[in-house]
Each structure stands twice: as structure tokens, then as C-alpha cells.
Amino acid sequence: MGIKLGIDxxxxxxxxxxxxxxxxxxxxxxxAADQITSLYGAIGKFLRxxxxxxxxxxxxxxxxxIYLTGVGASFVDEQIYGIKTxxxxxxxxxxxxxxxxxxxxxxLVVSMGTGTALVKVVEEKAEHIVTAEHLGGTGIGGGTIVxxxxxxxxxxxxxxxxxxxxxxxxxxxxxxxxxxxxxxVKSLPSHLTAANFGKIESTVSEPDIALGILNMVFETVGMxxxxxxxxxxxxxxxxxxxLATFPQAKIVFDKFSELTGLxxxxxxxxxxxxxxxxxxxxx
Numbered sequence: 001m002g003i004k005l006g007i008d009x010x011x012x013x014x015x016x017x018x019x020x021x022x023x024x025x026x027x028x029x030x031x032a033a034d035q036i037t038s039l040y041g042a043i044g045k046f047l048r049x050x051x052x053x054x055x056x057x058x059x060x061x062x063x064x065x066i067y068l069t070g071v072g073a074s075f076v077d078e079q080i081y082g083i084k085t086x087x088x089x090x091x092x093x094x095x096x097x098x099x100x101x102x103x104x105x106x107x108l109v110v111s112m113g114t115g116t117a118l119v120k121v122v123e124e125k126a127e128h129i130v131t132a133e134h135l136g137g138t139g140i141g142g143g144t145i146v147x148x149x150x151x152x153x154x155x156x157x158x159x160x161x162x163x164x165x166x167x168x169x170x171x172x173x174x175x176x177x178x179x180x181x182x183x184x185v186k187s188l189p190s191h192l193t194a195a196n197f198g199k200i201e202s203t204v205s206e207p208d209i210a211l212g213i214l215n216m217v218f219e220t221v222g223m224x225x226x227x228x229x230x231x232x233x234x235x236x237x238x239x240x241x242x243l244a245t246f247p248q249a250k251i252v253f254d255k256f257s258e259l260t261g262l263x264x265x266x267x268x269x270x271x272x273x274x275x276x277x278x279x280x281x282x283x
Contacts, residue, residue: 096121174193
């Protein structure tokens, strides 16, 4: 059985996962100036660094098939290096990858990349049929963080923004329920955000602003998930995509779990869930 590659070509990065039978042999991410360069660069780098053969550069003849998904997949019409190349529906890939990485049979999947997509996914275990339904999404996501950070902080490097935010506080940035009412309100803890960036003070620092940007994005996405499940019996929310790896994401979504009773989950290797889900027949 040959190697299968699942490749998620996003707006700013390309994620690649390789499998040999039921075994994952490696995962990696590549950034490039354009999506085609990123795609071919990811394949070359993956073949050089496969976990299955760490001391060997894999050859193209060992790759059986390639499965593309993500916004950048629409730019690829050729068979890559002469290998059978298929395109996977992005929402199906988002759903399958989330179930694979969590072991769940149904969930709301929140895929956080440049923007954010919400996908309801259900697996009929007896038939191994996965049904994914795109519920909608929001333009709030990684693009928001980069854009606002560039204008407000003069920083467009996401890692620099994350590091800056770790030193910040929201006390001089966000207006809370407690700030408005001065006490607890029924069903509304005083620490809840009433208005993101609604309490900017003259002494606010760059780390405070950086944290405020991240907090706003994650709180908006979290509330979108809560509202999406308002009339649904699903209780598991799986967070995947680039932003799922931010340390601030876990803090915010843990608070959502406590407040709403929903189970917000950030699986290990959440960054690669869609790339894994692009490869069929893993469940």
C-alpha cells in the first residue's frame, strides 16, 4: 500500500499530512508567498522529513495519491508530479479530521484560519458515512489578528503578537459586566465581557492591546459556536485550524466550557485536522 498525502492549502499556510495504511507518518506546515509555491514546497519538505523514514528521502514513486483541500486547491488543476491528485470538499475534510483527532462520532467543528467556518459533522458508525453540514461562519479569524495588529501595534508577525499578548492584561481594554453593574447579575458573572475594547484607558500598553485583539477574536468565535448550537442537542465543540494552537485560545474556550456547559475541545495536532480529513477512509 502506497503513501497518501492530505494537503490543506490555506490563505497563508499549507498543511500536509502523510499516511501509510492506517499509520500517520508525518505532519508539517509551510508558509510561502503564494499558494502554489507553498504546495510544492510542502511536498518536497515532507518527503525529506518523513517520520516513517527519518534517514531517507522518500521518492515520488512511493506516493500513491494526493488529496487537496482548502481555498488554494481551486488553483491546482494538474496531476501533481504525475501522481493521482484528487480534491476533497473542504467542509467534509474539516468534519472528518475533527472526528478522527477526537474519537467523537458527532460534533460542531470550528475551523479557525484566516476566517472561521462552523461545520456540523455526524458519523453513522455502522456504515462509516460522515455527513458534514456547513452552518456558516465569520470573517473574524487570523486575518483579523494580523490586520489589526499591523495597524494598532505595527506588528504583522503572529508569533510576535502572541508573545506580546502573554504580558498583557484586559483590565484596561475590555468593559465587563462588573464594570457596568458593579455586581453580579443573574446568569451573568461580573468578569464577562460586555464590550471588547470598550474600556480603553490612556495608560493601556501594547501587550494589553495585543491580548485584547486575541481575546476579541476568540470570544466572538466562541459565541458563534454557542449560538449555532442553541437549538441543537450537540454538546461537543471541536476547535481546529491555525488559531487553535494559540495559548490564549485554550484559556478563552475553557471559560466558555465553564459558562455554557458545552465541551470545547482543542485536539492535539488541531492545526492539521483538515489536511488529515482530506484523506478518505480513515474512520
